[in-house]
């Protein structure tokens with residue numbers, strides 16, 4: 117079982133899927149919450165979010181992330197908002213620093229940093245084509 121930055125973010129790790137919550141009013145949020153930020157109701161259920169989406173917006177950061185975010189070795193990196201259908205999720209966009217809004221991406225588990233001998237994983241998105 118891989119070590120993650122926060123196990124509560126995940127519905128499953130193999131295959132990787134994010135854990136959101138769906139309210140009876142129709143709202144879906146990530147990360148999962150015990151009550152709905154739209155209607156304030158508590159009739160919410162954990163759901164595994166879709167793993168394929170499209171880039172909704174993105175930017176590339178050319179400076180090191182500030183704590184509590186960490187990396188082992190810094191290089192400019194892209195952050196995107198990915199539209200998974202029921203919800204838009206923020207996450208790293210891996211593999212390059214130029215993206216196109218609307219381009220298909222898929223969820224992956226990736227190394228966030230290492231703690232001694234332990235690789236700590238987080239979620240990210242990579243180009244789907």
Ligand SMILES: [Zn+2]
Pocket residue numbers: 139140141142143152153154155156157
């Ligand atoms: Zn609701």
